[in-house]
Amino acid sequence: MQDTHFYLGRLFDFSQGKPGAQPLMYNPADLTTHAVVTGMTGSGKTGLCVALMEEAALQGIPAILIDPKGDLTNLLLHFPDMAPQDFQPWLDADTIRRQGKSLEQAAAETAEQWKRGLGEWGISKERLLALKNAAQYGVFTPGSDAGLQVSVLASLSAPDLPWEGNREILREKIASMVTALLGLVGFDDVDPLRSREHILLSNIFETAWSSNQPLNLTELVMQVQNPPFDKLGAFPLDNFFPAKDRAELAMALNNILASPAFQSWREGQPLDIPSLLYTPDGRPRQTVFYLAHLSEGERMFFVTLLLSAFETWMRTQSGSSSLRALLYFDELFGYLPPQRNPPSKTPLLRMLKQARAFGIGLVLATQNPVDVDYKALSNAGSWFVGKLQTERDKERLLDGLESASGGLDRAAYNKVISALGKRVFLLHNIHEKKPVLFQSRWAMNFLAGPLTRTQIPSVNQLAGAVAGLPAANSHLSDTDSASAPDLGKFQPVSYAAPVTEVDASPEPAPHFHNRGIHHPSELPGTGTRPAVPSGIAEYFLPLNYSITEAFTAARETMPPDARMEAVLYRPTLLAAARVRFLDRRYGVDTEQVRAALVDEMDRRGVIRWEIFPYAGIGLENIEKQPAPQARFETPDSPYLDAKLLTSLQKDFVDYVYRTSSVTARANTTLKVYGGPDVTMADFRKACADTARQFRDAEIAKASATIQRQILTLQDRLRREGRELEQDQREYDNRKWEENATHAENVMGIFTGRGSIRKVSSSMTKRRMTEQAKAEIDESVQAISQFEEQIKDLEAHLAYTSQQINDKWASIAGEVSEINVPAKKSDVFIEHFGVAWMPYYLIRSGGELSDLPAFGEE
Numbered sequence: 001m002q003d004t005h006f007y008l009g010r011l012f013d014f015s016q017g018k019p020g021a022q023p024l025m026y027n028p029a030d031l032t033t034h035a036v037v038t039g040m041t042g043s044g045k046t047g048l049c050v051a052l053m054e055e056a057a058l059q060g061i062p063a064i065l066i067d068p069k070g071d072l073t074n075l076l077l078h079f080p081d082m083a084p085q086d087f088q089p090w091l092d093a094d095t096i097r098r099q100g101k102s103l104e105q106a107a108a109e110t111a112e113q114w115k116r117g118l119g120e121w122g123i124s125k126e127r128l129l130a131l132k133n134a135a136q137y138g139v140f141t142p143g144s145d146a147g148l149q150v151s152v153l154a155s156l157s158a159p160d161l162p163w164e165g166n167r168e169i170l171r172e173k174i175a176s177m178v179t180a181l182l183g184l185v186g187f188d189d190v191d192p193l194r195s196r197e198h199i200l201l202s203n204i205f206e207t208a209w210s211s212n213q214p215l216n217l218t219e220l221v222m223q224v225q226n227p228p229f230d231k232l233g234a235f236p237l238d239n240f241f242p243a244k245d246r247a248e249l250a251m252a253l254n255n256i257l258a259s260p261a262f263q264s265w266r267e268g269q270p271l272d273i274p275s276l277l278y279t280p281d282g283r284p285r286q287t288v289f290y291l292a293h294l295s296e297g298e299r300m301f302f303v304t305l306l307l308s309a310f311e312t313w314m315r316t317q318s319g320s321s322s323l324r325a326l327l328y329f330d331e332l333f334g335y336l337p338p339q340r341n342p343p344s345k346t347p348l349l350r351m352l353k354q355a356r357a358f359g360i361g362l363v364l365a366t367q368n369p370v371d372v373d374y375k376a377l378s379n380a381g382s383w384f385v386g387k388l389q390t391e392r393d394k395e396r397l398l399d400g401l402e403s404a405s406g407g408l409d410r411a412a413y414n415k416v417i418s419a420l421g422k423r424v425f426l427l428h429n430i431h432e433k434k435p436v437l438f439q440s441r442w443a444m445n446f447l448a449g450p451l452t453r454t455q456i457p458s459v460n461q462l463a464g465a466v467a468g469l470p471a472a473n474s475h476l477s478d479t480d481s482a483s484a485p486d487l488g489k490f491q492p493v494s495y496a497a498p499v500t501e502v503d504a505s506p507e508p509a510p511h512f513h514n515r516g517i518h519h520p521s522e523l524p525g526t527g528t529r530p531a532v533p534s535g536i537a538e539y540f541l542p543l544n545y546s547i548t549e550a551f552t553a554a555r556e557t558m559p560p561d562a563r564m565e566a567v568l569y570r571p572t573l574l575a576a577a578r579v580r581f582l583d584r585r586y587g588v589d590t591e592q593v594r595a596a597l598v599d600e601m602d603r604r605g606v607i608r609w610e611i612f613p614y615a616g617i618g619l620e621n622i623e624k625q626p627a628p629q630a631r632f633e634t635p636d637s638p639y640l641d642a643k644l645l646t647s648l649q650k651d652f653v654d655y656v657y658r659t660s661s662v663t664a665r666a667n668t669t670l671k672v673y674g675g676p677d678v679t680m681a682d683f684r685k686a687c688a689d690t691a692r693q694f695r696d697a698e699i700a701k702a703s704a705t706i707q708r709q710i711l712t713l714q715d716r717l718r719r720e721g722r723e724l725e726q727d728q729r730e731y732d733n734r735k736w737e738e739n740a741t742h743a744e745n746v747m748g749i750f751t752g753r754g755s756i757r758k759v760s761s762s763m764t765k766r767r768m769t770e771q772a773k774a775e776i777d778e779s780v781q782a783i784s785q786f787e788e789q790i791k792d793l794e795a796h797l798a799y800t801s802q803q804i805n806d807k808w809a810s811i812a813g814e815v816s817e818i819n820v821p822a823k824k825s826d827v828f829i830e831h832f833g834v835a836w837m838p839y840y841l842i843r844s845g846g847e848l849s850d851l852p853a854f855g856e857e
Helices: 029-031 045-058 069-075 084-090 093-098 104-120 125-134 168-185 197-212 217-225 243-258 262-268 274-276 296-315 345-358 391-404 410-420 453-462 548-553 640-661 680-751 758-814
Strands: 006-013 018-026 035-039 063-067 136-140 285-290 325-329 362-364 382-385 424-429 438-441 539-540 564-585 588-598 660-665 672-674 817-821 826-842 847-852
Touching: 006 045, 018 217, 018 424, 029 345, 029 382, 029 548, 035 045, 045 063, 045 069, 045 285, 045 325, 045 362, 045 438, 045 660, 045 672, 045 680, 063 274, 063 296, 069 285, 069 453, 093 104, 104 817, 136 325, 136 453, 136 672, 168 274, 168 296, 168 345, 197 217, 197 243, 217 243, 243 262, 243 548, 243 564, 274 285, 274 296, 285 296, 296 345, 325 345, 345 362, 382 391, 391 410, 391 826, 424 672, 453 640, 548 826, 548 847, 564 640, 564 660, 588 660, 660 680, 672 680, 680 758
Parallel strands: 035 362, 035 382, 063 285, 063 325, 136 285, 325 362, 539 826
Antiparallel strands: 006 018, 006 438, 382 424, 424 438, 564 588, 564 826, 660 672, 660 817, 826 847
């Protein structure tokens, strides 16, 4: 087998009616021109597609798989040990019982059948293990907590594509999303050019996306009632779409938010395509979206959002001629029809035409070619054709093949297709010279058939795909998420070991409380907005809790019949000041926001500001206008007393001045200072760097004298060494002369030529030799002394350096804290006035109650 190709089966000998020995090796790069797989029930289409995905996983190619029926969940059934107990939980107990067998017996037979089938197709256990470890698998269940959950609300936000230069693409994406959203609330078969609902929503999306403004479902509902524009086309907004009719549309959309059944659509991982294709460490994923439990409208809604998100991600990728990723659609019926234009059709058409340039392959499967737009499928380069059910299907398929290939022998193809048996497919590949027949290989995963929703938790657990930590900001409401700080790249669900769930319910602020139950037939407050005193600022706090989150914050259970009647505003006093701290001596240059939100004012106008703390969250989102059709509670007299409010503003400034301070850090020895914006780690690093400079300077100074002494001794040592060499040569010469003279005297004695003079000369030579030897000893002793002195000096230098190092290390650790108080002249009021706090009026069981729609969490 070619390691870089897909092993899909063996070539089929049509005349013999059986497969031959030659394997069918399919080049994955051919999938960049997309593939169509078709075949009736029982044709082996699912097995072929599973084999295709298995080969993709072995090649490290990630995939997103849309599974309307539940067949693709079989990709998680890896049983490399072929143990009967592995197969047993996935067998149909009722069918086995009708066959008169026990589960154990059926499991053993199935395991043996799979082992035998894999062996016949040359698939080893090593290859099974390689498949199991090649990718991470997981099954998501939109709108259900049976599998991994996925949140669709984030998909309403502007994609990571600039508006300029991508208007046409983004407008097409908006059109698809709006059509899907309207279909979800009962507006079927809307015409984007004639439906005023579609036109209104599209303009709201375009206004938000073109200005890169966040948009979520709550904001969409509010903007339907009060759009951010006055005209649509040539007509004033209220003429084109009266406010009363817009309210009906807003209510229909709000039902999505209000419905407890929709809560699961708002939880889980966002549709972030990179994290669905790859793990954080770069391993490929095969992510299955199981849709069998959804209604047709819900399926269309989710599929459209997924296709749009995938297309947007695709357009951010660089060009590629190799296969980067796969998008597999298991049953295309209803999503790419020949005559209608459902919202899913437009993104599919665009990707069929353009995805090749990005190295993206689409694999589209269907049982009924007659129900698919063959003109769209003509963009596919590979056609896997199995046994078909009707002549109409066959004719429609031949139309598509003819369009894709630019001409073919219909009669010959018709004959071959009519004779196809189970697991036998005709492969028409535009990258090859001619079509081939082949029989698909045995699937490495167990083909248990479509799994039910109740089996999804078990199959995810089997594959190690369980929900992990939520994404960043997932605890925020859909309103919060629009203004939440950037917490970095979200962490996707973990296909790993389960984690213990943590109760992250926000603690309600002590002064944001439920005011109780009202008369069931009357709405509290007035529809007329009360006037605040002249010269006093007026603010509207945002609705940053959804209805579900409002119940959670109030620690109450949301009744199934709960519905929102209106938004009620109650007066509060908002005070917010910005305090600047500037002290260049200590490196302090920072700001603080001090705020208070007073929801109960003493009639005497006395406020203890410290018992009404407010973190200032949402100040940047304070609104200038109330929510549409809101009601207002009549303010008490302190809120209407301009003189009192002016006095309270001065009192708040004085309170902030008296109670505001920051802490600076200091190391006075090193003269290093750090303001509150400097972390302890950074401050200690600065101290360490400064101390290191002082230490190095002191060590250099202290070591200079010692180094000079060492250098002097080293110079003497070198000179003494040279003298030693000279003395050694002198000694050797003297020794030789002495020996020569001695030998001459000895010979003279035997020859009778000896004399007193010669004896004297011999003794002189002896003395000179001894003198040379003494000079050598003297040099050796001097060298030893020099070396010892150098060693002592080096030890002294090391000791001195260590002492200096220890001293400055101790100094670097001397950190003191200095309190820097505020100056009254540096306290600046940013908000002070009447702030209207929103509450949801909720009707349930015939009773009306209210819940805060604004909170600090």
